[in-house]
Amino acid sequence: MQATTRHLARYLARRFAWHMLGAAIGLALVLLVYSLLFSAVTEPPAWVVVVVAVAAAVGLGLVPGARELEVTAARALLDVDAELVVPARPRLAHRVRTAGWVVLHLVTGMLVAVCLFAVLPGAVLIAVETVAGRSFGSGFPLPNSVVEAVLRLAACAVVGLLAVTATWPLGVAASALAGRVLGPTSHDRLETALARARREAEHTRLARELHDGIGHALTVVSVQAAAGRRVVAANPEAAANALAAIEDTARSALAELDQLLAVLRDDAADAAPAALAPALDDVVTAHRRAGLDLSARIDLPAGLPALLSGTVQRIVTEALTNAHRHGAPGPVRLTVGLAGPADDRVVIEVVNPVRGGTRTGRRSSGGRGLAGIRERVALFGGTAEAGPDGDRWILRATLPWTPAPADRKELDA
Template sequence: MATTRRLVRALARRFAWHMLGAAIGLALVLLVHGLLSTATGGVPEWVVAAVAVAAAVALGLVPGARELEVTAARALLDVDAELVAPDEPRLAHRARTAAWVVLHLVTGLVVAFGLFGLVPAAVLIGLEAVAGRSLGSGLPLPSGAGEVVARLALCVAGGLLAAGATWPLGVAARTLARRVLGPTAHDRMETALARARREAEHTRLARELHDGIGHALTVVSVQAAAGRRVVAADPDAAAGALAAIEDTARTALAELDQLLAVLRDDAADDAPMRLGPALGDVVEAHRRAGLDVRDRVDLPPGLPALLGRTVRRIVTEALTNAHRHGGPGPVTLEVDRHGDQVRVEVANPLAARGGGRPSGGRGLAGVRERVALFGGTVTAGPDGDRWVLRATLPAPAPVRPAPVRKDPDA
């Protein structure tokens, strides 16, 4: 029963789609015929048909025609495939839309002619055969019982075929809609590129999440362990550890809030991401967490924002790894610029167990990927009794503002 109801609803919707095309097509034909008859006093039918087709093509080129046809195909033809109505249609979209409008109007007129022309004619001819007298069809009456039966059979078959034309034509239109109103090869390429951009953005956000939140959690875990060990013997040190945890957690929550803002659907795609604290704040946070950082940072103003953020992430990763894997002792940090290069070097003592550290972590891999985007180089590994990370990034010359000329008459 449910299947029958679905079939009836589908048939009704396809009939409505055809009647929509028939109404527009008939109005267009009558308008063309009236205009041509008024202008020329009478033209052949084939001229009317040719001009009507041209008018249908022009109708398909009207802005908004594709949107209306896409909506009708989805609602009345039950097209569940991807249909596109681009904001800036290309020539291929316009040509396909014009062809689809012509197809819609022609199939609608065919179905309407079958229902309102052929079906009544079949009924009339059948009644003449049964009654044995002419009712106005103009056809000769059958001369015998065999001819009566044959004519009745032809009338029934023709009437059923004309009445049922809406179903096969609707199925064909539903299939063609996926091709004609679906995405072009250019649309598919743009979709693939957009998907690649989204995946790249997700990867970048995953790095930001690892670099910011992951490093903050490392500092929190180190401080929590230190505070637990000294909470009874040295309450002031424990209070300092709790304060560092509070400050780090607050900063991480702010960064997470900004990350979630970027992930919102209504966030602007080209909005700049300002994530994470400044380089000096990163160093101070690790100092408060107990790391003996001896830094020498000498970067000129005017560096590109992306380069500055990359330098900060490299330093954050190196100091976090020193906190997590390094041995006791000072950590040296040098960030400076030599000519057209920015150099970052972080060195910390190796742990007492001596074996270096894992080399396949996501953090160092992320650093290498970031630096590779700039065409720079990264080396990381033990150097004597210290672990050293060195990164070199090409840097363009800082943009200097043009000097302001003073008006001598001012």
Template sequence: MPARSRIPARLRTRVRQLTGRRARLRWVHLVLGGALMMPFHLLTTTIVGTAGLVDGTPGSAYTQQLIALALDLPLVAVAGLLPLVRTLEGNAVRVLSDAPGDVRTEPAGTWTARRRTAAWFTLHTALGSVVAAVSLAAPPAGVLLVALPFVPDAGAGLAWMGPAEARPVLGVLAGLILLVLPLPASAAAGAWLARLAPVLLGPTPADRLALAERRAERMAERTRIARELHDSVGHALSAVTLQASAAGRVLDRDPAFAAQALAAIEDTARAAVAELDHVLGLLREEGDVKTAPTPDLSALPDLVARTRAAGADVELDLGPAGLDTAQLPGVVSREAYRVVQEALGNALRHAGAAPVALRVAVASGELEISVANPVTGRTPFTARRRNGGRGLRGAADRVAVLRGEFSAGEHDGRWHLTARIPLGEHT
């Protein structure tokens, strides 16, 4: 009993495989391949007939069709070299064939991809033509063979089946085979094409390289945006926290200082919102979205003023001749501003009200940035660097991209951050 009960279940499973939704979609996919073959076949049939390659003897029509079919395949292969064929075939495979693996839908950009697409297109149209022909011819022939033995005086049509007494049985059997023939033929051809699809329509080595490069670009862009958020918003939040703390401590004793601190919080928050709008604008794809410009060293006085308002004693040195920010390359000015912002933010977080020596000057064809402040016992640098340091790594990356030199560390009880960025390569 267990063996008998398993047989119908297997049979039902097999029938579902031959007639289920996936099988029907693959049959449609193959018939579409046969339809794509038709223009080529009409062209080659016309050429063969016009050229007189076959005579009018019996069977010449079949010979003409075979010659035309032989000429179809090279023409189909040449057409498959067109870049957009991969888009057409890839989308059809994804929707109808349910192929396992990755199937590309963008136009073929290399000759390797074009050759693979041409091979696929040739197979798809050739197998599709066979399945379409079987689907159109086999069922009517099957019905005829099943009915013919029961038609009076029709036995002559089945003379090729052998003795007259065996013809009804053989005719019905042959007819039933033809009736169901399109199902296994379509299933086998569709399954084979589905397995070949990732090989012939999948990514080539060049496609994989381009995909990896696009992913690397996206990761670099995400890293840059994260760095912008850390440098701009992180610095502002540190300043606001210290200003609010200072205002809270002296609110009763020194209302004037508290009011000044609150005003500084307002200015810092407004500047942070503007920079946040700029960073979020980088994430938007709309071309008409206007965002705040990226700050550069021309905004250095405002940055220093906000840092002083937060409680730090910043001594600014712009060199003997001062700093003409208009003469600096834009990319250097913007990245240098972020480096200074990170350095002052670290000073606020880790040194509090300790004096900070900031030097930003041009010397010997380089933009020099130097920040130094004493290391206080209030918030040890070493403990913070074990759990953080993303801002310093970001600052180092900014300088490295500009082919500059960056260093940061504790020396003789003071924290030193130094960056040198060459100007000649960015003019």
């Protein structure tokens, strides 16, 4: 019970402070406007003072920093649960809403101040006059009967109670409106959604890079470790070769991880795939050392863009890793090159034997490798197909490429 009472007291005190802040600013603004008008007109009409004061309050809401102050006050004193925003680049909608909120803050604050410092003392004075039977300057006539006196005392009690509790409903209304007025606009929500989509796309890209680089290296390491463990007693030389391959692969993976972290620090997202992709010859050599019976025919022109080259290297890495991890023992054929003399599309094809359980067209892994290949190819408007063909698994990816004029002359030559 005591905790509830203290919480209610803090609740009312914060809202009262918010209203008094608005009352202080509003009263100062009204006095300033009145003094300026009085210097020009001896007795300015009340409606003129009100109109000019409201216009001044709107101008105050347009001052830079006004929204920050109002958002801070709303969060600290009104206990607003809704999201309040302070945009880095305010738009017209933000300025209009801020000006309207400032006017609301000043008006409600002055209304609460009038209730507490004018209406409440007036009600008390009239009640005292009624009880004492004499006037103390309120200007109200004394009651002529006991019934009239009782009714007047009841009216004073009601008015005084309303004046004291005026801060409660006005504070609740302000708290409810703060989220609508100072909250995000439709443009803010769109920008937030786009920023979230960009973050999710970046997370997907990073996950793909880690999968393609570190994940593939760990696959080679696990295969070599298993092979070395099986032959460590019978063939120490083969076990030593496996350990050497593990060492080289781990060192390469660490270097690639360092490059990825460097790219993240430099925020060079566009250059990441090309900078992180290992050379095709190194990929082929690593898988051959890991025990893959691999024959490769790589014939790529020298003028490939860095991003396209990096994508080709990543696709080859993924395809060979899948062949190593899921394929059956036997020869694997890798072909990388242009589709034909008059066809500038880059074609990547990997053919490997399949195990008996994969002829249905589904790998047993459930990983994201093939999905990652399709995502990379789709960025270039290409195609990617993967599936069983008899006792073989064929992956074929096609990437469009438009050579520069100088590269076109070299290819034609």
